[in-house]
Amino acid sequence: xxxxxxxxxxxxxxxxxxxxxxxxxxxxxxxxxxxxxxxxxxxxxxxxxxxxxxxxxxxxxxxxxxxxxxxxxxxxxxxxxxxxxxxxxxxxxxxxxxxxxxxxxxxxxxxxxxxxxxxxxx
Amino acid sequence: xxxxxxxxxxxxxxxxxxxxxxxxxxxxxxxxxxxxxxxxxxxxxxxxxxxxxxxxxxxxxxxxxxxxxxxxxxxxxxxxxxxxxxxxxxxxxxxxxxxxxxxxxxxxxxxxxxxxxxxxxxxxxxxxxxxxxxxxxxxxxxxxxxxxxxxxxxxxxxxxxxxxxxxxxxxxxxxxxxxxxxxxxxxxxxxxxxxxxxxxxxxxxxxxxxxxxxxxxxxxxxxxxxxxxxxxxxxxxxxxxxxxx
Numbered sequence: 443x444x445x446x447x448x449x450x451x452x453x454x455x456x457x458x459x460x461x462x463x464x465x466x467x468x469x470x471x472x473x474x475x476x477x478x479x480x481x482x483x484x485x486x487x488x489x490x491x492x493x494x495x496x497x498x499x500x501x502x503x504x505x506x507x508x509x510x511x512x513x514x515x516x517x518x519x520x521x522x523x524x525x526x527x528x529x530x531x532x533x534x535x536x537x538x539x540x541x542x543x544x545x546x547x548x549x550x551x552x553x554x555x556x557x558x559x560x561x562x563x564x
Numbered sequence: 565x566x567x568x569x570x571x572x573x574x575x576x577x578x579x580x581x582x583x584x585x586x587x588x589x590x591x592x593x594x595x596x597x598x599x600x601x602x603x604x605x606x607x608x609x610x611x612x613x614x615x616x617x618x619x620x621x622x623x624x625x626x627x628x629x630x631x632x633x634x635x636x637x638x639x640x641x642x643x644x645x646x647x648x649x650x651x652x653x654x655x656x657x658x659x660x661x662x663x664x665x666x667x668x669x670x671x672x673x674x675x676x677x678x679x680x681x682x683x684x685x686x687x688x689x690x691x692x693x694x695x696x697x698x699x700x701x702x703x704x705x706x707x708x709x710x711x712x713x714x715x716x717x718x719x720x721x722x723x724x725x726x727x728x729x730x731x732x733x734x735x736x737x738x739x740x741x742x743x744x745x746x747x748x749x750x751x752x753x754x755x756x757x758x759x760x761x762x763x764x765x766x767x768x769x770x771x772x773x774x775x776x777x778x779x780x781x782x783x784x785x786x787x788x789x790x791x792x793x794x795x796x797x798x799x800x801x802x803x804x805x806x807x808x809x
Binding site for chain 1: 605607619620621622623624625626627628629630631633637640641644645648741742744785788789792793796799800
């Protein structure tokens with residue numbers, strides 16, 4: 443991979459990280475989803491930065507050259523789309539949770555007040 | 565929170581419960597016997613078993629989630645309820661019977677000195693070691709405890725304790741942001757906001773029924789999520805301090 447390609451990959455990684463972290467902080471992306479993107483991006487950036495790692499991954503994938511840039515473009519678009527989809531799922535999920543909590547609080551009722559039973563302490 | 569003698573402090577004991585049919589009634593009865601001046605709220609977090617059926621006649625207030633939202637959201641429901649009903653402090657206790665409600669008196673005594681905004685019942689404060697804890701959990705406890713010290717400047721030995729006394733001054737920040745389980749991430753967030761969080765030694769009984777809420781996979785996922793949320797909690801707290809709502 444060319445130096446320019448590595449820099450571009452790192453720049454895309456930083457943009458993705460910043461976006462994901464902001465979404466998590468604002469509660470628009472569930473941290474359980476976000477953590478996958480954060481650590482996945484960090485791993486990908488580490489591989490890009492360390493030439494020996496990039497070489498090892500290339501050899502491990504039985505490729506002669508690091509993946510063609512067109513595939514990287516497709517992967518980047520797909521990753522950003524995935525973040526968007528998960529954001530929409532999180533927004534819906536948050537609404538369901540708020541609704542569930544609100545219903546629980548509004549419907550909270552005291553059960554019949556019977557004197558507490560004799561308690562045996564362990 | 566220091567109360568003037570003529571004003572009675574309203575306390576709510578919250579018990580988040582998910583599939584705890586075997587123990588929930590006993591826990592509620594013990595809380596009512598040991599803390600008769602406290603109201604009891606059970607947050608039934610979408611249990612599939614007979615947890616709800618065990619509560620009629622218990623005298624507890626029951627708030628039921630229609631589906632399982634997780635421990636953090638169950639605690640948040642309790643905090644929201646306590647805030648809206650005007651309680652001065654919220655005491656959280658596990659539904660599995662591991663906490664002895666009789667120990668809450670001592671915890672409340674320390675809390676009432678006014679030195680703390682949140683007081684955590686700590687299993688590890690006395691020895692300051694995690695003896696007898698399984699290896700995976702012990703590593704997690706060390707990790708979270710160290711993380712809290714790094715991010716907030718003070719060590720909290722038992723970041724995952726379910727027994728806490730929460731003062732009403734922290735109700736608003738606890739409902740304003742989102743947490744995973746109200747553990748290390750919430751502690752760091754509140755400490756960075758300037759709230760005083762302390763520990764008080766307690767002992768816990770062995771769990772006799774049910775199982776822990778942490779599955780095998782969560783031993784990998786949970787630390788990663790918590791670490792990320794701890795770091796974000798620092799950022800969020802700093803932003804909140806700069807732009808208070």
